[in-house]
Amino acid sequence: SPLFHKFLKEALNKVPKDKCVTVRDALNQAMDEELERDERVFLLGEEVAQYDGAYKVSRGLWKKYGDKRIIDTPISEMGFAGIAVGAAMAGLRPICEFMTFNFSMQAIDQVINSAAKTCYMSAGLQAVPIVFRGPNGASAGVAAQHSQCFAAWYAHCPGLKVVSPWNSEDAKGLLKSSIRDDNPVVFLENELLYGVPFEMSEEAQSKDFTIPIGKAKVERAGSHITLVSHSRYVGHCLDAAAVLAKEGIECEVINLRTIRPMDVESIEASVMKTNHLVTVEGGWPQFGVGAEICARIMEGSAFNYLDSPVTRVTGVDIPMPYAKILEDHSLPQIKDIIFSVKKTLNV
Amino acid sequence: MKTMLAIISNALCRMTGRNAGARVVVSRSFADFTPQATFDIKKCDLHRLEEGPPLKAELTRDQGLQYYRTMQTVRRMELKADQLYKQKIIRGFCHLYDGQEACAAGIEASINPTDHLITAYRAHGYTYTRGVSIKEILAELTGRKGGVAKGKGGSMHMYAPHFYGGNGIVGAQVPLGAGIALACQYQGNNQLCVTLYGDGAANQGQLFESFNMAALWKLPCIFICENNKYGMGTSVERASASIDYYKRGDFIPGIRVDGMDVLCVREATKFAADHCRSGKGPIVMELQTYRYHGHSMSDPGVSYRTREEIQEVRTKSDPISMLKERMLSNNMASVEEFKEIDVDIRKQVEEAAQFATSDPEPPLEDLCNHIFYNNPPLEVRGTNPWSKLKSVS
Numbered sequence: 214s215p216l217f218h219k220f221l222k223e224a225l226n227k228v229p230k231d232k233c234v235t236v237r238d239a240l241n242q243a244m245d246e247e248l249e250r251d252e253r254v255f256l257l258g259e260e261v262a263q264y265d266g267a268y269k270v271s272r273g274l275w276k277k278y279g280d281k282r283i284i285d286t287p288i289s290e291m292g293f294a295g296i297a298v299g300a301a302m303a304g305l306r307p308i309c310e311f312m313t314f315n316f317s318m319q320a321i322d323q324v325i326n327s328a329a330k331t332c333y334m335s336a337g338l339q340a341v342p343i344v345f346r347g348p349n350g351a352s353a354g355v356a357a358q359h360s361q362c363f364a365a366w367y368a369h370c371p372g373l374k375v376v377s378p379w380n381s382e383d384a385k386g387l388l389k390s391s392i393r394d395d396n397p398v399v400f401l402e403n404e405l406l407y408g409v410p411f412e413m414s415e416e417a418q419s420k421d422f423t424i425p426i427g428k429a430k431v432e433r434a435g436s437h438i439t440l441v442s443h444s445r446y447v448g449h450c451l452d453a454a455a456v457l458a459k460e461g462i463e464c465e466v467i468n469l470r471t472i473r474p475m476d477v478e479s480i481e482a483s484v485m486k487t488n489h490l491v492t493v494e495g496g497w498p499q500f501g502v503g504a505e506i507c508a509r510i511m512e513g514s515a516f517n518y519l520d521s522p523v524t525r526v527t528g529v530d531i532p533m534p535y536a537k538i539l540e541d542h543s544l545p546q547i548k549d550i551i552f553s554v555k556k557t558l559n560v
Numbered sequence: 561m562k563t564m565l566a567i568i569s570n571a572l573c574r575m576t577g578r579n580a581g582a583r584v585v586v587s588r589s590f591a592d593f594t595p596q597a598t599f600d601i602k603k604c605d606l607h608r609l610e611e612g613p614p615l616k617a618e619l620t621r622d623q624g625l626q627y628y629r630t631m632q633t634v635r636r637m638e639l640k641a642d643q644l645y646k647q648k649i650i651r652g653f654c655h656l657y658d659g660q661e662a663c664a665a666g667i668e669a670s671i672n673p674t675d676h677l678i679t680a681y682r683a684h685g686y687t688y689t690r691g692v693s694i695k696e697i698l699a700e701l702t703g704r705k706g707g708v709a710k711g712k713g714g715s716m717h718m719y720a721p722h723f724y725g726g727n728g729i730v731g732a733q734v735p736l737g738a739g740i741a742l743a744c745q746y747q748g749n750n751q752l753c754v755t756l757y758g759d760g761a762a763n764q765g766q767l768f769e770s771f772n773m774a775a776l777w778k779l780p781c782i783f784i785c786e787n788n789k790y791g792m793g794t795s796v797e798r799a800s801a802s803i804d805y806y807k808r809g810d811f812i813p814g815i816r817v818d819g820m821d822v823l824c825v826r827e828a829t830k831f832a833a834d835h836c837r838s839g840k841g842p843i844v845m846e847l848q849t850y851r852y853h854g855h856s857m858s859d860p861g862v863s864y865r866t867r868e869e870i871q872e873v874r875t876k877s878d879p880i881s882m883l884k885e886r887m888l889s890n891n892m893a894s895v896e897e898f899k900e901i902d903v904d905i906r907k908q909v910e911e912a913a914q915f916a917t918s919d920p921e922p923p924l925e926d927l928c929n930h931i932f933y934n935n936p937p938l939e940v941r942g943t944n945p946w947s948k949l950k951s952v953s
Contacts, residue, residue: 255746281746287776292735292769299739302724303676303753305746326729327736332933334717336710337953339724340933371931371940395934474938512945 232418233410239381240270240402243388244308246420248278251306254392257284257297258310258347267312268348268407294320294345298327301343301397308392311347314363314401321366328397329372342395346388349377349401350444350495351533351544360533362496364443367399368473368505374426375473377401379447381411383470386424394426401472403445429476431483435465438489438554441480441506443469446493446545453550462554472502480506481515488520489557495544498527524557526550596620597890601824607807607814607844613831617823624887627669627822629901631661631880634685636909637694638853641684641701645857649917650701653715653728657685659852662879663786664689666825667754671833676744678724678737679756681716682786682851686756690723694909698916705926706919712930731757731764734783738770741781741842752780752836754829760791762805771809771842778841782832783809785846786819792855793864806846819847820877850877929953 234242247254260267262275262285275283286293290311297309311317317324328341350362368375376391376398378384384402391398416422432447433454440450447468454464465483469475484490490510492503503525510516510523529543597619604612638658644650657664664685667677679686687697692708700707700718708718716728724740727733737755744751757767762785774781785805789796796803806814813835817828825847832843850873854861861870887893928940928951940949 284777287769287772289769289773291766292738292773295732295735295766296739296742296770296773299678299724299736299741299753300743300746301739302736303740303743305743322729322732323735327727327732333930334709334713335719335725335930336712337930337933338709338719342933396932 231412231414234381234413234418235408235410236378236381236384236402237268237270237407239385239411239413240388240407241272241274243385243392244271244274245277247389247392248274248282250420253304253306254308255282255284255305256308256310257286257293259286259288259312261285261310266310268404270402270407271310290316290319291323294323295327297343298323298341301328301341302331302339306342306392308344308346311345313352313359313404314347314349315359315361317345317347317363324367324373324397324399325370329370331372332396333372340395341397344388344391344394344398344400346391346400347402348404348407350403351528351540352404354535354537354540355533356535357532362494362528363399364401364472364494364496365501365505367401368475368502372397373473374398374471375401376426376471377443378470379406379444379468380409381413382417383424383468385413385417386422387426387470390423390426393423398426401444406445424470427471427474427476429470429479430468431465431479432468433464433466435463435487437463437487438491438558439465439467439480439483439487440491440493440550440554441467441469442493443472443502444495446495449545449547449550450493453547453554456547456551457554462558462560464554469502475505475509477506477509477513480510481513484510484515485518488518490519490523491526491550491553491557492523493526493545493550495528497530498525499530501525501527503527521557521559524553526553593621593894594890594892597892599823599886601821601827602818604824604828605806605816607804607809607816608811609813609815612815613817613824613827617827619823619886619892621887621892623669624883624892625897625901627665628880628883628887628898629905630665630668630689631822631883632902633694633905633908634658634661634664634688635880636905637688637697637912638684640698640909640913642853642857644698644702644913644916650715650857651703653681654701654857655682655715655855656853656857657682657851659873659879660786660788660819660849661685662822662825663784663819663847663849665879666822667784667829669822669826670829671752671754674722674749675751675833676722676724676737676740676753677756678727678733678740678753680730680733680758680761681726681728682758683716683718683726686723687718687720687726690720692718692720692723694912695915698912699919702916702919703921704916704919705922706915710926711922712926731761731766733757734761734764734767735770737783738774738779738781738842741774741779742777744780745777750837752782752833754782754784756784756786758791759785759787759789759796759803759805760794760799762787762808763800767808771812771844774842775809775812778839780836781842782829782836783812783842783844785844786849787846788849788851790851790855790864793859795864804846806844809842809844812842812844814844814846816846816848819849820873820879820882822879822883925950
């Protein structure tokens with residue numbers, strides 16, 4: 214009937230061109246597109262090829278690109294990270310996957326001394342265009358040795374860029390930028406986010422979509438207080454902001470996207486507007502990302518705009534326990550963020 | 561003429577008691593100097609190989625003079641560095657290569673400039689053989705802007721095309737070398753990577769990880785252990801359960817080579833290069849060599865070995881003397897010629913040292929540069945919050 218056809222046409226016109234893509238698929242797309250774009254790009258790591266990736270992030274890539282470009286390695290982090298760095302020095306553009314960043318500790322000398330420092334030591338003669346990527350931070354029930362956040366460790370070192378995406382657009386745009394960057398990039402993913410779908414704009418779905426490294430994003434505008442976070446906890450901050458909004462507290466939520474170089478200007482601009490700052494991270498408090506933000510705010514123009522000291526919300530200062538109730542209480546929960554916001558605002 | 565040379569040669573061999581003597585084969589008997597000769601070289605010990613490098617090496621007069629010049633240049637350059645260090649014009653780490661010249665010269669003689677090479681911190685010799693001038697090496701040691709790394713790197717961090725340093729962390733260069741070999745294989749350019757390490761580094765776990773992957777993927781990598789008998793102050797017997805470093809690659813074939821004989825090193829490296837280029841995968845070489853200096857300039861080098869031992873190597877196995885005597889006893893060059901070369905090298909090294917002592921230090925504006933490659937300028941925090949420094953690529 215004509216009425217039905219009219220209804221159908223209207224409904225179809227309303228279908229958004231945005232679609233939902235999981236972080237996993239976004240990362241997969243990024244690698245696929247960059248592998249296709251530049252034949253010097255290749256991926257190596259444990260289980261990345263025939264297993265389709267321990268967390269299936271590299272699913273389908275081996276089938277498409279074969280043994281030359283997608284390389285399964287033995288369990289030899291120090292060895293294969295060094296091999297990846299050497300390959301980068303000799304003209305290739307490797308993506309070196311650590312199954313989790315906990316295992317990168319075995320290879321950390323290659324990341325820091327062989328990759329990060331070489332351009333400087335050679336006075337610009339020797340570039341190292343490499344990406345080290347993999348899941349970072351806490352997962353679920355994997356206990357102490359498999360739950361550490363390495364953002365602060367790597368972000369401490371000059372010569373590295375350290376990137377920490379939150380949603381699918383972040384994941385895709387930042388990974389593409391990281392692969393195209395001629396310098397060593399540590400790309401910190403989050404296992405718990407892999408399966409989470411996020412809307413991706415049409416623009417973000419294009420093969421040339423990149424997000425610049427070193428620029429934060431304001432995910433939610435607000436006037437009462439600034440929340441700064443990275444990775445999974447950006448979501449927590451947005452959830453806390455939604456609850457707080459009902460009580461009339463408007464939070465501005467900043468997604469750092471890059472840990473190093475940190476976009477302090479964006480944080481400062483926000484603090485100059487809201488006069489209050491809370492940092493939220495999964496890592497440990499001492500010498501961490503939040504600690505760095507506090508120091509930078511103190512040293513800069515925004516300090517005089519603070520109406521109260523900066524508050525850090527962090528993981529508890531303990532190795533990660535196993536039992537669920539303990540694990541849940543080892544990491545920032547939404548109620549912890551809400552509590553901290555109110556304390557900072559003195560309400 | 562032929563008989564007379566043979567008689568003289570044999571007599572010389574008996575007198576010197578050296579087993580690296582020569583049976584001379586005269587190609588032309590009318591020239592003033594013998595243009596080419598064939599020398600017996602020591603047989604290499606083999607691991608997982610049916611055949612090894614040849615037992616004879618041919619040497620032309622030109623090659624001989626070139627190898628002599630290379631080794632003597634490295635020798636004099638290192639001795640100059642010793643001098644400059646004692647004058648406190650060079651500071652920090654300085655690991656000298658004198659005694660080991662045949663390794664660097666022999667390897668370079670057998671590979672192409674388009675092949676790749678990476679080594680550890682005792683790197684000045686290789687920096688030279690891979691094409692960096694004496695001037696740029698000494699100026700890097702003295703930390704001047706004319707240094708090959710503009711004074712930013714120092715002794716252990718000198719780079720050149722197809723030469724990846726100079727690496728300070730013991731053993732870390734070995735996976736890097738395997739990675740460079742991977743790039744050669746990936747790009748299909750028939751190049752290979754020579755990856756050097758010492759007897760001390762031979763016990764690093766990352767070496768075995770590299771051996772495994774190199775063998776698995778048949779990477780064109782020549783792993784070379786420069787065994788100078790001491791890892792810093794620890795003799796090989798005190799560090800390694802097995803001192804057969806050429807066998808430590810286990811499933812990787814290996815050869816043990818007289819590292820004091822430049823011809824032996826050359827022939828062995830040629831053999832190894834052929835092995836790699838034919839797609840057979842990696843190979844391990846152990847070069848038995850010796851360093852006259854201690855581990856570094858802060859090590860006199862006599863607390864863990866005797867002066868007699870050092871002196872014995874100097875008199876009986878010095879690589880430069882050995883080559884010179886071979887050539888002289890086969891009438892391939894004259895004493896005067898060698899003297900001329902020595903004088904010329906001394907002059908070059910002196911000029912380089914002059915440059916290295918007079919060139920200015922890098923400007924302070926350069927402090928934060930070269931953190932990144934091909935990157936827009938960025939601001940770098942100085943020692944205090946008001947100090948905002950600039951970094952360009």
